[in-house]
Amino acid sequence: MTSNVAFFQERLHEDQPNRSKDKRSPFQRDRARIMHSAAFRRLQGKTQVMGTGEGDFHRTRLTHSIEVSQIGYGLLEALQFKKAIFHKDAQDWLPARDLIEAACLAHDLGHPPFGHKGEQALHKAMLRHGGFEGNGQTLRILTKLEKYKARGKGLYPTRRLVLAVLKYPRSMKSFNLADYVKKPPKSFHEDEESVVEWALEGFSVADQKQLITSADGKGAHHSLDCSILELADDIAYGIHDIEDIVARGLATEREVKEEIRNP
Numbered sequence: 001m002t003s004n005v006a007f008f009q010e011r012l013h014e015d016q017p018n019r020s021k022d023k024r025s026p027f028q029r030d031r032a033r034i035m036h037s038a039a040f041r042r043l044q045g046k047t048q049v050m051g052t053g054e055g056d057f058h059r060t061r062l063t064h065s066i067e068v069s070q071i072g073y074g075l076l077e078a079l080q081f082k083k084a085i086f087h088k089d090a091q092d093w094l095p096a097r098d099l100i101e102a103a104c105l106a107h108d109l110g111h112p113p114f115g116h117k118g119e120q121a122l123h124k125a126m127l128r129h130g131g132f133e134g135n136g137q138t139l140r141i142l143t144k145l146e147k148y149k150a151r152g153k154g155l156y157p158t159r160r161l162v163l164a165v166l167k168y169p170r171s172m173k174s175f176n177l178a179d180y181v182k183k184p185p186k187s188f189h190e191d192e193e194s195v196v197e198w199a200l201e202g203f204s205v206a207d208q209k210q211l212i213t214s215a216d217g218k219g220a221h222h223s224l225d226c227s228i229l230e231l232a233d234d235i236a237y238g239i240h241d242i243e244d245i246v247a248r249g250l251a252t253e254r255e256v257k258e259e260i261r262n263p
Contacts, residue, residue, distance in 0.1 A: 007202055008160035012143055012195065013153045026158050031102035033148055033155040039109045039141050040065075046113045059240055061108050067240060069104035072232035076100050079228075095160070095225045103164035103229045109146075110137025116183070123184040131177055135167050136188040143195045162199040164225035169196055170215035186215065 009026040043062035111134035112118035122132040143154040168186040175185040
């Protein structure tokens, strides 16, 4: 796989060059487009654990995404601090802060309210039309639904941002949906297959085959950036959801500690 910087900074759709006085990097522009998008603002009305009308302390998908972004950058800093133990080639693959923050801010754009229950309800309703999967919807919003310039082209994301949010590089159509009536397989939607092909065109045929065949939601192979994002997401919701539950009186601190101690 190529490590050419320009290759990963290439945008999905042709984009105008930066204005003469705009010194931002491509990934800074990715982050800005996400933060100013309608899809990002809509996250404030999507629940994390509590309903949006149950108080002003607990998290929404918006505050969760901001916290994931901070944790993602913290993980990146930890890796940069320990880069002396990495081989030089591995150091070169560490992402820019702007890229990690952009990916973390974008990671939940496609997830509906009510968490996985909402996702399952939408999947059931859309089963005859190809199904619904939250991560796949995130990819669709970034590359098609959100309007930056032209309708139907999304935010003109860079290739590396697409790879960073591509948690499950396997098409929905490759699964037998009769086996996934209650909940969707971890995948992207069939309509975005050409987008994924574009994102992966720098990989060898062998690597592409491994990515596609292993993306089952449990042993998916994905990019380093996506691995950092996924860990940041796990840390954020694992800790903060517990805090919200205790703060709302749904469980006591003692009950939570006992539950953690008892597998």
